[in-house]
Amino acid sequence: MLPHGELGRAWRDARAACRVVHLDAAGCSCPSQATFDTVVGHLQREVEIGGYAAETEAAARIEETRAAIGRLVGLAPEAVSFTANASKAFADLLSAWPLPEGARIGVLASDFATNRAFVDVLAARRGVEPMSLPADAAGRVNLDGVAAALREGLDLVAVPHVASHRGVVQPAAALTALCHERGVPVVLDAAQSAGQVDLAGIGADAWLAPSRKWLRGPRGVGFVAVAEPWRTRLDAPLEAKEGPIAARLGLGVALREMEAAGAGRVAERIAALGTLARRRLDGLDGWRVGEPLDEPFGLARTCHHLIHTKMVHTGQRRRPRPGRFAGFSENAYSLRNLRNRGVPCDPSRHASPCWPPSFCSPEAPRAPTPLARRTATTSGRAATTAPAAGER
Ligand SMILES: Cc1ncc(COP(=O)(O)O)c(C=O)c1O
Numbered sequence: 405m406l407p408h409g410e411l412g413r414a415w416r417d418a419r420a421a422c423r424v425v426h427l428d429a430a431g432c433s434c435p436s437q438a439t440f441d442t443v444v445g446h447l448q449r450e451v452e453i454g455g456y457a458a459e460t461e462a463a464a465r466i467e468e469t470r471a472a473i474g475r476l477v478g479l480a481p482e483a484v485s486f487t488a489n490a491s492k493a494f495a496d497l498l499s500a501w502p503l504p505e506g507a508r509i510g511v512l513a514s515d516f517a518t519n520r521a522f523v524d525v526l527a528a529r530r531g532v533e534p535m536s537l538p539a540d541a542a543g544r545v546n547l548d549g550v551a552a553a554l555r556e557g558l559d560l561v562a563v564p565h566v567a568s569h570r571g572v573v574q575p576a577a578a579l580t581a582l583c584h585e586r587g588v589p590v591v592l593d594a595a596q597s598a599g600q601v602d603l604a605g606i607g608a609d610a611w612l613a614p615s616r617k618w619l620r621g622p623r624g625v626g627f628v629a630v631a632e633p634w635r636t637r638l639d640a641p642l643e644a645k646e647g648p649i650a651a652r653l654g655l656g657v658a659l660r661e662m663e664a665a666g667a668g669r670v671a672e673r674i675a676a677l678g679t680l681a682r683r684r685l686d687g688l689d690g691w692r693v694g695e696p697l698d699e700p701f702g703l704a705r706t707c708h709h710l711i712h713t714k715m716v717h718t719g720q721r722r723r724p725r726p727g728r729f730a731g732f733s734e735n736a737y738s739l740r741n742l743r744n745r746g747v748p749c750d751p752s753r754h755a756s757p758c759w760p761p762s763f764c765s766p767e768a769p770r771a772p773t774p775l776a777r778r779t780a781t782t783s784g785r786a787a788t789t790a791p792a793a794g795e796r
Contacts, residue, residue: 406673406676406677406680407669407672407673407676408669408670408672408673411665411669411670411673412673414665418436418437418438418661419434419435419436419437420437421437422434429600429617429618429620429702430568430571430596430617430618430702430703431617432616432617432623433616433617433618433619433620433621434620435616435620435621435622435654435658436620436657436658436661438657438661439620439621439622439654439655439657439658439661440622440654442650442653442654442656442657443622443650443651443653443654444650446458446462446649446650446653446654447650449461449462450649450650455649458649459649462649462653465653465656466649466652466653466656467481468656469652469653469655469656469659470482470484470486471484472656472659472660472663473627473629473655473659474629475663476598476603476659476667477594477598477603477608477611477629478603478604478605478606478607479611479629479630479631482635483629483630483631483632483635484627484628484629485627485628485629485630485641485642485643486625486626486627486643486647486652487612487625487626487627487628487642487643488624488625488626488647488648489614489624489625489626490516490593490595490612490613490614490626491516491518491519491522492626493612493613493626493627493628493642494518494519494522494562494591494593494612494628495518495522496628496640496642497591497610497612497628497630497638497642498522498523498526498562498591499526499640500638500639500640500641500642501560501591501634501638502634502637502638502639503526503530503532503559503560504559505530505531506531506532506533507530507532507533507559507560508532508533508535508557508558508559508560509523509526509532509533509534509535509558509559509560509561509562510535510537510550510553510554510558510560510561510562510563510588511523511534511535511536511537511561511562511563512536512537512539512543512545512563512564512567512574513536513539513543514539514543514564514567514569514570514572515562515563515564515567515593516564516567516568516593516595519562519564519593520534523562535553535558537549537550537553537561537563538550538553542570542572542695542696543567543570543572544572544574544575545563545574545575545579547575547578547579547582550579550582550583551582554582554583554585554586554588555586558583558586558588559588560588560589560590560591561579561583561588561589561590561591562590562591562593563579563590563591563592563593564592564593564595564596565592565593565594565596565597565601565603566596566597566601566701566703567596568595568596569694569705570694570695570703570705571596571678571694571695571699571701571702571703571704571705572695572696572699572701573597573601573699573700573701576590576592576606576608577605577606577607580592580606580607580608580609581607584607589609589610589634590608590609590610591608591609591610591611591612592606592608592610592611592612593612593613594611594612594613595612595613595614595617596617596618596703597613597618598611598613598617598618598619599613599617599618599619599620599662599670600618600670600671600674600675600701600702601671601700601701602667602668602671608631609630609631609634610628610629610630610631610634611627611628611629612626612627612628612629613626613627614626615627615651615654615655615658618674618702619655619658619659619662620658620661620662621651621654621655621657621658621659622648622650622651622654622655622658623651624648624651625647625648625651625652625654625655627655628642630642671700674701674702675699675700675701675702677702678695678699678700678701678702678703678704679697679698679699679700681704682695682697682698682699682704683697685704685706691706691707692706692707693705693706694706694707
C-alpha cells in the first residue's frame with residue numbers, strides 16, 4: 405500500500421486539465437492549474453498596467469516566493485536569487501565564487517554535462533583543476549575517498565545531489581559535514597532533488613535548481629541560494645532585475661502547494677512510487693533499472709539490452725547492434741542539450757562513465773522478476789497496467 409494516497413488524489417485534482425499519465429517530472433512537470441492561473445494572471449496584469457507597475461504590485465508575493473525557497477534549503481530569503489535555469493545558476497555561481505588561481509574543485513562523474521562543461525571552461529580560462537571524487541558502482545560518492553581528496557587539498561566541492569540519469573541520492577549531509585571539517589564549501593546541484601528529497605539539515609553552502617522539475621513550477625525560472633560568508637564574497641550579483649516575474653510568482657504557488665502537502669510526506673510518497681516502479685520494471689522483458697530498487701527517490705532509469713531509452717527519449721530511432729551499448733554514452737541527451745545551448749563539447753570527455761559498463765550489456769542479464777499484470781496496448785505492445793486503487 406502506497407503512503408499518503410490523498411496526495412495523489414490532490415495532485416490530480418489540482419491538474420484536472422492534464423491529459424496524460426505524466427511520468428517526466430525529472431524533465432519537466434505539469435504545473436497545477438493554480439500555478440498556471442497565477443502566471444497567466446500576472447501576464448494579464450502586465451497587459452493592463454504595464455510590466456513594471458505589475459511587478460511593483462506583486463512585490464510582496466515575489467518576496468514570499470524568495471522566502472519559500474529559503475525555507476526549502478534552510479537559508480534566509482536574502483540568500484536567494486532568481487535565475488533562468490540550473491545551468492545558468494551554476495555557471496554564474498562558479499564565475500562569481502572567490503576561487504584562487506589554480507583552485508581544485510571536487511566533482512563527480514555524474515555531474516550534469518552543462519555543469520561539467522562549465523568547470524572545464526574555468527579550467528581553460530582560470531587554471532581551475534577539476535578533481536574527480538570517487539564513487540561506487542552505483543554512482544554514490546565514496547566518503548573515505550572524499551576525505552582523502554580533502555587531505556590532498558580542495559577549494560570547493562560542486563556535485564549533483566541526484567544525477568539526472570541515475571536516481572541515486574548522494575549522502576549530501578555527510579559529504580557537507582566532511583567538507584566543512586576542512587573548511588571546504590559545498591555547492592549542491594539540487595535540480596533533481598528539490599521538491600522530492602528532504603533538503604533539511606544538509607547545510608550546503610550553495611544550492612541551485614530549476615522550478616520546472618520536481619518543484620512543479622513554471623519553466624524559465626530557477627534559483628540559486630548562497631549561505632554566508634560566501635554570499636558577500638561573491639564578486640558578481642546572481643540575480644538579474646529583468647526576468648519572468650510571472651514565472652517567479654508561479655513558482656511561489658507551486659512551493660506553497662508543496663508546503664501545504666508537507667514536503668516530508670511528498671518525499672515519502674514519491675519514494676514509494678519510485679520503488680514500486682523500479683520493482684515492476686526491473687527484469688521485465690530485458691529491461692533493467694539503473695538504481696538500487698529501494699532508493700528513496702522517484703526516478704526509475706531503465707535500459708534495455710536492445711533499445712537505449714535515452715535515445716528513444718531524444719527521438720533517435722536508430723537501433724544499434726545488440727551488445728554495443730556498453731560503449732555508448734548514456735548521457736547523449738546531455739550532449740545534445742549542451743550543443744543546443746551553443747556549448748562546444750567533446751563526447752569523449754563528456755560521455756558519462758557513471759553507469760557501469762556492464763549495465764546495458766546483454767552478457768550480464770539480471771534474473772527476470774515476474775511481472776504482476778500486463779495488458780496489450782493499441783499498438784500491440786505489452787504495457788503494465790495502472791496500479792491498483794490501493795496503490796495509487
Ligand atoms: C542534475 C541536473 N543539473 C542541472 C540540470 C540543468 O538544468 P537546466 O536545464 O534548468 O539548466 C539538469 C537538467 O536536467 C539536471 O538534471
